[in-house]
Amino acid sequence: MARFKYTDEKQMRFIAVSLKEQIQQGTFEWAVNHIIERIDMSLFEEKYNNDAKGAAAYPPKALLKIILFCYSRGIITSRKIERACMENIIVKALAEDIEPDHSSIAAFISSNHEEVRDLFAKVLFKCSELKLVTGEMFAIDGCKLPSNASKECSGKIEEMKKKRGKLERYIEKVIKRHRESDKREKEHPTSNAAKKIKRFEKTMGKRKDRKERQLKRLGRVHTKES
Secondary structure, eight states, rough: OOOOOOOTTTOOOOOOOOOOOGGGTTTTHHHHHHHHHSSSHHHHHHTTTOOSOOOOOOOHHHHHHHHHHHHHOOOHHHHHHHHHHOOOHHHHHHTOOOOOOOOHHHHHHHHHHHHHHHHHHHHHHHHHHHOOOOOTTBBBBBBBOOOOTTTTOOOOOOHHHHHHHHHHHHHHHHHHHHHHHHHHHHHTTHHHHHHHHHHHHHHHHHHHHHHHHHHHHHHEEEEEEE
């Protein structure tokens, strides 16, 4: 009889993880973290009114970092961003281990639409100058990254303005898609999950039927042979 290595899903493990070390220097996420950390957040912070009352809010810097990084990976709904904060180690590192809920993410984008657009365009412009924006990034249906986003700018003021404008228009489309997707999920919260379950059940049903037909054929063969 074959022997296999022992496995135990109930085994407890204590694994030390340094979130800071997950953001490797020279990567897109490193640039996003570095740039946003040095941007004045007063435009966002002045909208909060919880210094004396109310619960502590999620830091705007952390929300901006995780949202832009998720956009770069084609993740554009607040629920999926929330999930990435729990499952993706780079997102957790950018968020400094906070796990904002989808409602907070959606509210932040909705109430800071223009500010987010302008800041993201600024960050993307700097990342493109560092050649950290590639054609594989920001793969979002209906939102095509400007063809010159990954090309280095000559430094001419007019060319820089033109490139910055293209990035602003692109980010505007992405944010619009984000908000529209959130709205659809809010109106039909179980539609996507229901479709996936139905598709899974259909696939499993087909496999079961195929297996039963194979077994019947094998049964007929054995009967003829005997």
